Amino acid sequence: MKLNGEQYHDRVTAWLTGFAIxxxxxxxxxxxxxxxxxxWPTIDFGHEWLSYGRLRNLHTNTVIFGFGISxxxxxxxxSVQRTCHxxxxxxxxxxxxxxxxxxxxxGGGISLLAGWNGGKEYAELEWPFxxxxxxxxxxxxxxxxxxxxxxxxQPIYVSNWFYxxxxxxxxxxxxxxxxxxPVTWSKSYSLFAGTQDAVVQWWYGHxxxxxxxxxxFLGMLYYFLPKHADRPIWSYRLSIIAFWxxxxxxxxxxxHHLHYNAVPxxxxxxxxxxxxxxxAPSWATLVNGVMTVAGAWxxxxxxxxxxxxxxxxxxYGLATFEGPMMAIKSVNVVSHFTDWTIGHVHSGALGWNxxxxxxxFYFLLPRLVGAELYSTRxxxxxxxxxxxxxxxxxxxxxxxxxxxxxxxxxLDEIGELSYSFKDIMASMxxxxxxxxxxxxxxxxGAVLMAFNLWMTAKGRRIVCIAPPPPVREGA
Amino acid sequence: MKAFDLHRKLERHSxxxxxxxxxxxxxxxxxxxxxxxxxxxxxxxxxxxxxxDPVALTGRDIYIRESCGTCHSQQVRPLLAxxxxxxxxxxxxxxxxxRPFLWGSKRxxxxxxxxxxxxxxxxxxxxxxxxxxxxxxxxxxxxxxxxERPADSGKNIQxxxxxxxxxxxxxxxxxxxxxxxxxxxLTEVDALVAYLQGLGMPGPGxxx
Numbered sequence: 001m002k003l004n005g006e007q008y009h010d011r012v013t014a015w016l017t018g019f020a021i022x023x024x025x026x027x028x029x030x031x032x033x034x035x036x037x038x039x040w041p042t043i044d045f046g047h048e049w050l051s052y053g054r055l056r057n058l059h060t061n062t063v064i065f066g067f068g069i070s071x072x073x074x075x076x077x078x079s080v081q082r083t084c085h086x087x088x089x090x091x092x093x094x095x096x097x098x099x100x101x102x103x104x105x106x107g108g109g110i111s112l113l114a115g116w117n118g119g120k121e122y123a124e125l126e127w128p129f130x131x132x133x134x135x136x137x138x139x140x141x142x143x144x145x146x147x148x149x150x151x152x153x154q155p156i157y158v159s160n161w162f163y164x165x166x167x168x169x170x171x172x173x174x175x176x177x178x179x180x181x182p183v184t185w186s187k188s189y190s191l192f193a194g195t196q197d198a199v200v201q202w203w204y205g206h207x208x209x210x211x212x213x214x215x216x217f218l219g220m221l222y223y224f225l226p227k228h229a230d231r232p233i234w235s236y237r238l239s240i241i242a243f244w245x246x247x248x249x250x251x252x253x254x255x256h257h258l259h260y261n262a263v264p265x266x267x268x269x270x271x272x273x274x275x276x277x278x279x280a281p282s283w284a285t286l287v288n289g290v291m292t293v294a295g296a297w298x299x300x301x302x303x304x305x306x307x308x309x310x311x312x313x314x315x316y317g318l319a320t321f322e323g324p325m326m327a328i329k330s331v332n333v334v335s336h337f338t339d340w341t342i343g344h345v346h347s348g349a350l351g352w353n354x355x356x357x358x359x360x361f362y363f364l365l366p367r368l369v370g371a372e373l374y375s376t377r378x379x380x381x382x383x384x385x386x387x388x389x390x391x392x393x394x395x396x397x398x399x400x401x402x403x404x405x406x407x408x409x410x411l412d413e414i415g416e417l418s419y420s421f422k423d424i425m426a427s428m429x430x431x432x433x434x435x436x437x438x439x440x441x442x443x444x445g446a447v448l449m450a451f452n453l454w455m456t457a458k459g460r461r462i463v464c465i466a467p468p469p470p471v472r473e474g475a
Numbered sequence: 476m477k478a479f480d481l482h483r484k485l486e487r488h489s490x491x492x493x494x495x496x497x498x499x500x501x502x503x504x505x506x507x508x509x510x511x512x513x514x515x516x517x518x519x520x521x522x523x524x525x526x527x528d529p530v531a532l533t534g535r536d537i538y539i540r541e542s543c544g545t546c547h548s549q550q551v552r553p554l555l556a557x558x559x560x561x562x563x564x565x566x567x568x569x570x571x572x573x574r575p576f577l578w579g580s581k582r583x584x585x586x587x588x589x590x591x592x593x594x595x596x597x598x599x600x601x602x603x604x605x606x607x608x609x610x611x612x613x614x615x616x617x618x619x620x621x622x623e624r625p626a627d628s629g630k631n632i633q634x635x636x637x638x639x640x641x642x643x644x645x646x647x648x649x650x651x652x653x654x655x656x657x658x659x660x661l662t663e664v665d666a667l668v669a670y671l672q673g674l675g676m677p678g679p680g681x682x683x
Contacts (some may be wrong), residue, residue, distance in 0.1 A: 021569065037614075038583070038614050039612070039614075041606075041607075041614040041615065041616060041617075042617070044616050044617075046617055046619045046620075048618075048620050051541065051616050052542075052545070052546070052616045053541045053543060053545050053546075053616070054541070054542060056542065056545050057545075059543055082593070109600030114681070115540040115541070115639075116540075116626065117539055117542060118575065119539040119544065119575040121544075121545075121580060124542075135678055143536070145489060145493065148489045151489075151490050154487050155483075155486050155487055156486045156487070156489060156492060161486075161492065164492060164496055165496050165500065168493060168496050168497055168500070169496070169500045172497070172500070172501070172504075175598045176504075181641060181642060182638075183631060183635050183638045183640045184629065184631055184634065185633050187536065187629075187631070187635070188638075189574040189635075189638055189639055190575040190640060191574075191642070192512065192569065192572045192574070192575075193518050193571055193572065193573055193574050193576070193642070194517070194518050194567060194569075194570030194571050194572075194576050195511070195517040195518065195567040195570055195576070196511055196512050196514075196517055196518055197573070197574065197575050197576040198506055198570075198576045198578055199507075199511045199512070200508060200512065201534070201575070201576070203503075203504060203507075203508045210491070212501075237479060240479065240482050241622050244499060247500050248500070248502065248503070249498045249503075250500075250503075251500050251501075251503030251504055252503035252507055254507075254508075255507070258578075259581060260552035260553060260554065260570075261550050261552065261565070261566050261578060262550065262566050262570065263511070263517075264511065264514075264517070264568040267507060267511060270507055271507075274503070285564050289636060325529070333552075336552075336580075336581075337544070337548055337580065337581055337582040337586075338581075338582070339581075340579065341581065375503075404582075407559075408556060408582075409554065409556040410553065410556070410559070412647075415559075416559070417559050417560055421560065421584075421585045422610065422612060422613075424585070425583075425612065425613075425614070426612040432614075443675065449542040452487060459564070
């Protein structure tokens, strides 16, 4: 049924889904390649664009900002319309935002390979891209909050709080952390120096993880999990408590990246305590998610999309438990600077972010084009490849990280170092080889998904869906 | 419950919700990050420290360009094993001229904050161009292009120093005037080696 001829703008979501899949494949492929370079260091063939340092930046940026943000924009645009019962506000601006982001990521990715590098981790893009990102981000905010402002149902649904926090907090972090004086198009100097720069950077870095990879994807969870499971969120009150506690406490935890570094003791201690506090809202959401699925378990047998989402919840729980543990100074003294950190990040990025996105795409795309998924069998294969990949990855990095951490600190009975750095590094080879295989396994699963979704959507048009007719308040 | 009644307002008014999120998420930064950024003691250089000379500054920017910090930290923690392995632990006053800071988060290779003087210039040059020639098990990439490029191919050393001077680095007009001359005839690998050989030492960018 149509109302005033208006309908949801879903084409932009479909395109963003496609872009997200493209970035996930590129990001994972470059990830597997840099993993291989740690096993065979000469496969960059002496070419600077294939050099580990530059290619690794391409990997992190395409995965986090190409794949992650495209997927979040796609799902935010899709869900905000349906939770507000109105089409997108300023649909042309939504297209500008979607396409502008892709252009920025493409140009940014090339600039990273060319050696443009601001030097701050996960904020490597140089100032012209920083400005472009800020402009596109503001247009994202206008479309999103504009849609909310013209909504036809009064309460703003939970998923929108999380997407809203993503937009607001990432804008704040990005703008402050990117403050710099430009010298040339490809070079700028940070407005902050030394210790102060470190504290600002990890306030940014940790909360980009917090509000993008955790908060943003929780928005996805709060909309798509109940949809999948066909049940309402278990506890609305718990979601309120979890949201505000999350928004308040995440922002403090950054200094756990700087334990025993040259930053004031009180900053480190506060960072550690607040990281532990963070466990509560993280797991409150976990409980809410698990209890929402509870009672719909039988669907797991037939619905591969739901399987992905439930598994992603398990990894969310693991990663948000492991994080606070690693923020404890006496644990961090072992884990810091090691591959344990890399394992932790990937249990979050692969296990939580990628899996929930895959599950959402398997749900979303068939609905967008009004067709059944091309192959449930392939989706099941993908599920097991993804699970095997992420498990192997995390195990390899735990093995590597814990041994590095302990061996580096090991002293003999007269207080001399037990092992040279070189020997410890050389002993990492089997772990790095296993990690490469694990990454490739995960990547192979994603290729199956890309094929599966392509075959699902091929030759089909986006289904037109109109918002439900307005309901009068109190009626 | 009162708190949930209050929340009914928040979740029904998009402006309030935006303000609420901004306010609640800003508190941590205001209490924790802002005082750090305003604490001048943290970026007061050690009395003997000088800003990076043009060659070391060029080398540092090459270090950033190639993302050396992805695998090498520059932060010796105050732990017995680290002090044994690398040297004196790192102090805030040593990084006052570091924009951005390069402490890193990962040691695929060893920490470099106290690398100065541990190896000869010649060793560094060979190692950067072909790491496995001197460390057979090394998994570090080779950087052959560094030997092929002049250190100031961008002709922007003076612009860089002027930008840094605006941020408070004490370069004199004479320093800036003389900078292109100092880079004359050097390649990128020379500049990078000069940077590494000054890391964590008294003097340029350095320790007390």
